[in-house]
Amino acid sequence: xxxxxxxxxGTASVVSIQGKVNFEVTAQLRDVIRETVATAQPKLLVINLxxxxxxxxxxxxxxxxxxxxxxxSGGKLHLSCLPAxxxxxxxxxxxxxxxxxxxxxxxxLRGA
Amino acid sequence: xxxxVVLVVDDEAPIRDILSFYLKRAxxxxxxxxxxxxxxxxxxxxxxxxxxxxxxMPEMSGDELCKRVKSDPxxxxxxxxxxxxxxxxxxxxxxxxxxxxxxxxKPFHAQEVLAKVDSTFRLIGMQKEIKRQNKELTAFQERxxxxxxxxxxLQMGLLPKLPGEGPGVRYTHCYxxxxxxxxxxxxxxPLPDGSTAMMIADVSGHGVTAALISAMVKTSxxxxxxxxxxxxAWATGMNEDLCRSTLAEQFAxxxxxxxxxxxxxxxxxxxxxxxxxxxxxxxxxxxxxxxxLRGKGFMLGLDVQLxxxxxxxxxxxxxxxxxxxxxxxxxxxxxxxxxxxxxxRRICAELPAGAEDAAAAIIAQTRSFNAPAxxxxxxxxxxxxxxx
Numbered sequence: 001x002x003x004x005x006x007x008x009x010g011t012a013s014v015v016s017i018q019g020k021v022n023f024e025v026t027a028q029l030r031d032v033i034r035e036t037v038a039t040a041q042p043k044l045l046v047i048n049l050x051x052x053x054x055x056x057x058x059x060x061x062x063x064x065x066x067x068x069x070x071x072x073s074g075g076k077l078h079l080s081c082l083p084a085x086x087x088x089x090x091x092x093x094x095x096x097x098x099x100x101x102x103x104x105x106x107x108x109l110r111g112a
Numbered sequence: 113x114x115x116x117v118v119l120v121v122d123d124e125a126p127i128r129d130i131l132s133f134y135l136k137r138a139x140x141x142x143x144x145x146x147x148x149x150x151x152x153x154x155x156x157x158x159x160x161x162x163x164x165x166x167x168x169m170p171e172m173s174g175d176e177l178c179k180r181v182k183s184d185p186x187x188x189x190x191x192x193x194x195x196x197x198x199x200x201x202x203x204x205x206x207x208x209x210x211x212x213x214x215x216x217x218k219p220f221h222a223q224e225v226l227a228k229v230d231s232t233f234r235l236i237g238m239q240k241e242i243k244r245q246n247k248e249l250t251a252f253q254e255r256x257x258x259x260x261x262x263x264x265x266l267q268m269g270l271l272p273k274l275p276g277e278g279p280g281v282r283y284t285h286c287y288x289x290x291x292x293x294x295x296x297x298x299x300x301x302p303l304p305d306g307s308t309a310m311m312i313a314d315v316s317g318h319g320v321t322a323a324l325i326s327a328m329v330k331t332s333x334x335x336x337x338x339x340x341x342x343x344x345a346w347a348t349g350m351n352e353d354l355c356r357s358t359l360a361e362q363f364a365x366x367x368x369x370x371x372x373x374x375x376x377x378x379x380x381x382x383x384x385x386x387x388x389x390x391x392x393x394x395x396x397x398x399x400x401x402x403x404x405l406r407g408k409g410f411m412l413g414l415d416v417q418l419x420x421x422x423x424x425x426x427x428x429x430x431x432x433x434x435x436x437x438x439x440x441x442x443x444x445x446x447x448x449x450x451x452x453x454x455x456x457r458r459i460c461a462e463l464p465a466g467a468e469d470a471a472a473a474i475i476a477q478t479r480s481f482n483a484p485a486x487x488x489x490x491x492x493x494x495x496x497x498x499x500x
Binding site for chain 2: 061064
């Protein structure tokens with residue numbers, strides 16, 4: 001079971017995720033991200049992964065698709081607070097170089 | 113055509129006649145019986161949709177008839193309405209608990225009975241429709257199941273035939289899809305110059321979609337290898353193929369390698385895939401040292417612009433290569449730990465000689481580590497031995 005929270009910070013939307021991101025929950029997460037992008041049309045979408053213990057390839061696929069769709073609408077996607085196991089998966093797949101990744105949510109919001 | 117068949121059971125002929133008259137006029141086919149025994153004889157002739165029965169009758173009473181109808185699998189779906197002068201709540205409950213579906217108190221208006229029969233037939237009609245749909249659904253499900261089994265067999269056919277033999281190599285695989293059909297695939301191709309091209313891939317997701325893409329990955333790999341070149345060119349070409357033909361969230365992690373026996377080296381590209389293990393002199397079996405063929409790289413199918421990197425590792429005669437997909441090592445146990453690469457290396461530190469025995473040993477040991485829920489994702493393991 002995935003716990004997802006969304007909130008607005010000015011023109012930015014923040015999606016915080018807790019739990020294991022795998023095949024069974026990607027549909028749930030996909031809906032939340034899609035709805036956030038469609039309704040808030042944020043200039044910046046921050047996905048906070050602090051509470052994520054594990055992410056599998058379908059979860060990675062979802063994040064890449066999210067980045068591509070935010071790109072298309074002229075916005076930006078920032079990821080923040082990757083826990084060590086998630087960071088490892090990102091390193092292995094070189095996605096560390098595909099996403100803008102920040103140590104804290106504040107940094108991600110500032111885009112620093 | 114009659115709206116349905118109603119069996120009227122009553123020992124009083126005038127009541128049978130009145131009900132018959134009204135029901136026939138309303139378009140029902142009517143059977144009549146003077147008591148339970150006659151009713152059972154009538155039912156053997158033609159099965160009614162609905163029985164309207166008096167309670168007190170000679171030979172066999174209405175409640176006994178009801179009990180028999182409702183306990184016989186051949187007739188238990190026949191609707192049963194009790195017709196009785198006993199108009200007390202206790203008697204109603206008693207009748208319904210016998211299995212009767214409804215109850216009409218005597219004395220009755222023929223119109224009242226008719227209205228109840230009409231509403232009962234609407235209910236029967238709905239039940240028949242549900243049954244019909246249920247049957248259709250079951251047939252559909254069976255067809256889908258059959259097709260899945262065919263697809264699974266077809267997918268097995270995409271894997272190399274065992275025992276696998278190539279120039280100077282011998283290999284085997286264990287392929288365990290999570291849902292009968294899966295997104296893992298691998299291939300080993302001998303090249304004209306004596307080297308061997310190898311590929312293992314894991315498509316995101318499960319089921320039919322992942323399986324279709326895995327077939328595409330294999331074809332794309334074969335095409336790229338046929339064009340010549342090195343793993344870097346294969347990865348670039350396969351990435352273009354996948355970007356062109358898959359949807360937003362479909363990717364594949366892959367490892368592509370080329371073993372050149374002349375130089376004793378493997379050139380490879382890691383596209384987000386678990387790093388294979390090289391077991392030095394592993395084909396002899398016993399206690400041996402392993403190395404990880406590390407490499408970073410994007411998954412295939414993300415973006416056509418992304419660059420890949422080629423790496424290079426020594427691979428001597430007698431060495432063993434262990435290729436696998438993450439389903440083998442990423443099972444979370446109750447204590448929240450996973451085997452991971454380090455655990456697999458511990459298992460691979462001592463393996464039997466012979467690729468088949470080694471693969472069986474790896475599967476058995478990962479299974480017991482992950483017990484009681486051994487594998488949840490697709491699992492593919494390939495053990496490739498280079499002759500000494």
